[in-house]
Amino acid sequence: MTHPTDSGKTAAALRYLRARITSGEWTLNSRIPREHELMVAIGVGKSTLREAVRSLTSLGMLEPIRGVGTFVRSRTPVNSVIADYIADFPVADILGYRRSLEIESARQAAVNRSEEQLQTLTALLDDSRNAGAESTLPFSHARAPGSFHHTVVEASGNLLLLNMYTCTIAAVRRHRQSGDLQAPDLPQLRREDHSVILRAIRDRDPHAAAAAMAAHVSHDITPGPGAVGPTG
Incomplete structure (x- = not known):
């Protein structure tokens, strides 16, 4: 039986980790601090910290990779049932669905975004971590869309869009790891694309925002050499 003190320590560790994920302090696809650093920062032992990490891993918010570290995968819990359902579709269908979610999100973000969200997007544009690339990772664990x-999507103000997006990106990452998808390493092009999207959202121009996002998602993730085409 778990001692109440241990339970309280685990809850404290969970609050600490989750707060840094949901606030964006730890950006998507970035590696969180090493285990020893977190134990010192939170004031808990190894088993307590690992229990908290396991809890957030089960929610799809963290992903431990043996020998490399633990990475942030979502700022909100991921519905594993929906993510599994999406992942079962052909790669082309998943990319098409992801494309439609991002385009509509950009359109709605141009209308609904807050000044705080605009400031966050502006900061992320110049944040080297925003590339979403873990350069130390093996090829199979490479990048997916980041912060x-x-x-x-958050700036769209549409909670359903956000929930479906997090599930779709979980499915995208799964196919990325298996080699079915590839994300070309083109940081300058990515930054230019993001700049155009940001400008349209800043100007509250939904049509321009949707067009800019459509152009971007057409090449930021593409089917890999081993991808299976659509069925039918």
Whole structure:
């Protein structure tokens, strides 16, 4: 039986980790501090910290990768049932669905975004972590859309869009790891695309925001050499 003190320590560790994820202090696809650093910062032991990490991993918010570290995968819990359902579709269908979610999110973000969200997007544009790339990771664990994209979806103000997006990106990452998808490493092009999207959202121009996002998502993730085409 878990001692109440242990339970309280685990809850404290969970609050600490989750607060840094949901606030964006730890950006999507970034590696969180090492285990020893977190134990010192939170004031808990290894088993307590690992229990908290396991809890957030089960929610799809963290992903531990053996020998590399633990990475932020979502700022909100991911519905694993929906993510599994989406992942079962052909790669082309998943990319098309993801494209439609991001385009509509950009359109709604241009109308509904707050000044705080605009400031966050502006900061992320110049944040090297926003590339979403873990350069130390093996190829199979490479990049998926990061904090800039997620913040655009949040700025839409549409909770259903956000929930479906987090599930879709979980499915995208799964296919990315298996080699079915590829994300070309083009940081300058990505920054230019993000700049155009940001400008349209800043100017509250929904048509321009949707067009800019459509152009961007057409090339930021593409089917890999081993991808299976659509069925039918």
